Amino acid sequence: MAEKIVKEHKDRRLDWGKVRSREEIISCFHDGQIIAVGGQAGCNAPWRLIDCLMDSGAKHLTIYSIDCHDPGIGIGKLIRAGRVDRMVTTHMGTNPEASQRMLSGEMQVELAPMGSFIERVRCGGAGLGGVLTKTGLGTVVEEGKQVITVKGERYLLEEALHADVAITRARRADLIGNLAYRGTGTASHPIMATAADLSIVECDLLCDVAEIAPDEVRVPGVYIDMILA
């Protein structure tokens, strides 16, 4: 009897729960996808999910990321392997290979101011079409963008970015995808996690439901589709 109850509960956990095997997650990546990658400064990146993406063999990718990691590490692995056709990023200072590929024309790079970049991704996850900012006015960032006047002030229109898949990392995730972070390990992860059709997360601690207090949750499970086992 007790056994039956436990089994029933386990079945329900499978129905509602979002933990998925590495194999299942690898099968979600395809050629030509736009992938949003969380993290900054090469710390606390979703290393295991980037490896899943590598192992999927998917190519002709577009990557949205604050930075480009180090040569041959993280996103740098994908760049070195020639799997990235296009990046939207805010700097390449840590990865000279990214700059080389941009200069040689092997990889297209759109450089964006960090605040405008992350706000565009936020729009993508918040059902907004874009935002108006003064950042970039009078610079090359203005090229090709609409300039909108509000109350006599000029602003650049920065358009929403939305990805096919987001790969991010949380400190804690519960079975239904509620996420909590720690310190600068937060960075762009909570924003990137909202802005994709398929949002996959890896976590340092997989929690029971209700183990993360409601006020600690920074991204509610409604935004999360899969948790890497």
Place this chain on the structure above:
Amino acid sequence: MAEKIVKEHKDRRLDWGKVRSREEIISCFHDGQIIAVGGQAGCNAPWRLIDCLMDSGAKHLTIYSIDCHDPGIGIGKLIRAGRVDRMVTTHMGTNPEASQRMLSGEMQVELAPMGSFIERVRCGGAGLGGVLTKTGLGTVVEEGKQVITVKGERYLLEEALHADVAITRARRADLIGNLAYRGTGTASHPIMATAADLSIVECDLLCDVAEIAPDEVRVPGVYIDMILA
């Protein structure tokens, strides 16, 4: 010696700390100001700060608030006293006196969709000029607004709102203004608190510095000017 050290420390707390007396806060309110009021559904409103505003005698006010509280209570007190010339709000269902004053022309009311309203306030606190949303397209909300096309899709441009003074309530505040909330007591408070030249908060528990863990803070002290003693 010990006494001297304690005194020195107290002086420093006064220099950096943001706790202010009721009298000092009352003196910050003036005729014609725009006041952003945090909270929703008449719960967990900044009751004590609204009383400060009442006691200041300031009139010809503009109020930004999700709702209008109940007749004669909270914001309803200010409305009944004829102190509010204009409101930007999302509904008046709980306060028939607000509707009456709108119909009689005593108070000007701009009704805004809740998501657009709060996003406009967020823009005001985030140095943005406005956002593009589909909410309100094809309705009276469209009147007088710019319609912007992005990638072939039409959006309404919702312009930033910024107040002279924000009055909000937090569950906990430390001496330098870091704020933490609880449950739906969060509501619009963290957004309203960012969008004013002068941001005043009342709290249920005044905390020592470092009593609120860095990851618990929802509004950093950089946005907060005064804490009601």
Place this chain on the structure above:
Amino acid sequence: MLDNRHFIARRAAQYFKVGDVVNLGIGIPNLCAEYTEKGIMFETENGLIGVGDAATDIMVTDRFCDAGSNPFVPMPGSSVFDTAYSFAIIRSGRMAATVLGALQVSARGDLANWATPNRRFGMGGAMDLCNGARQVIVAMELTTKDGGKKIVNECSFPLTAERCVDHIVTEQCVIDVTGEGLVLKEIRQGKTPEDIQAQVEPRLIVADDLKAMEE
């Protein structure tokens, strides 16, 4: 036997699937929670997913109230956020459904539910919900108290949103809004399609597989 309001709410709740996050409007929509299976979570737009039972006694607090000021106990797995984040979720397309009341619904699915020509209370979150929720379900009595038509060719009241309604659930029938027009999908025992047609303005298409509503 259920009264009309509960009957409507019970049927509307059948659109929810395990794992869904759903927002319920005030009135009949709010009753859907009573007829919902486990595994569905409700959002309150002031900033929480996981609205649970009504709070009583010592559990009543200003810190857990829904948008109608009703205190509740958050269910396990709840999450808290501010209003801006709440509407980010609502607009994002991640909300499986919203159930709303209506003053009028048009033949092409326009919704009017926040104002009459004489009275404007404000739209609250309804316009955003109609913009962003994956399904917009109207839960209402088929006609006004004095028999006036609420399903009309064109809304005469100020719109909440254009072409947003997917399903209309009433005490007499279920109607889907489709590209071809309004399709009568389910009907109350004892009613005929002609009975329903007499109470709505647009020409109804009767579904080939017209079903009886579960009593």
Place this chain on the structure above:
Amino acid sequence: MLDNRHFIARRAAQYFKVGDVVNLGIGIPNLCAEYTEKGIMFETENGLIGVGDAATDIMVTDRFCDAGSNPFVPMPGSSVFDTAYSFAIIRSGRMAATVLGALQVSARGDLANWATPNRRFGMGGAMDLCNGARQVIVAMELTTKDGGKKIVNECSFPLTAERCVDHIVTEQCVIDVTGEGLVLKEIRQGKTPEDIQAQVEPRLIVADDLKAMEE
């Protein structure tokens, strides 16, 4: 005696007042933290106010790193936020100051610090900082290593922002950007205004109260 880099950083740090929240760029600007009084908090744009001492040994963690990947120990009173929130603060005007390096500064305060005609690493957060910080302080050596001018009539390198710089702190002088032009405010002992003028392109205005820089 301090080397040039530390000398510049110490002077730039004198612009900070108790209660200020300040963002420091990579390089010389980052050294300002060593010369700052208590009561000032530093922001790292990846999402924290309250950067403290460099972390060592057991305190090193991926969860507390600045934008240059340097692990640190958060100071008491720190707060954490995501990158979108970080730049909301930066653009809001609530950041008292930012200290940045520069490749070129123009006569009217245009800044170029993220690209040369041949190399573009990316602007990171610099454009937003110049847009939003209440004071933009450039901390740099007065000329390039081979004596080339960095304070110029017009920037030839891609701009970070127009008319944004308030103060320029170098190892030889402090220059303010004003409506009237560049004003020489402080000068290193042993240097004359003519020495400085010879190393910058725009005509300098010498302040009536020209001061000696503190050694």
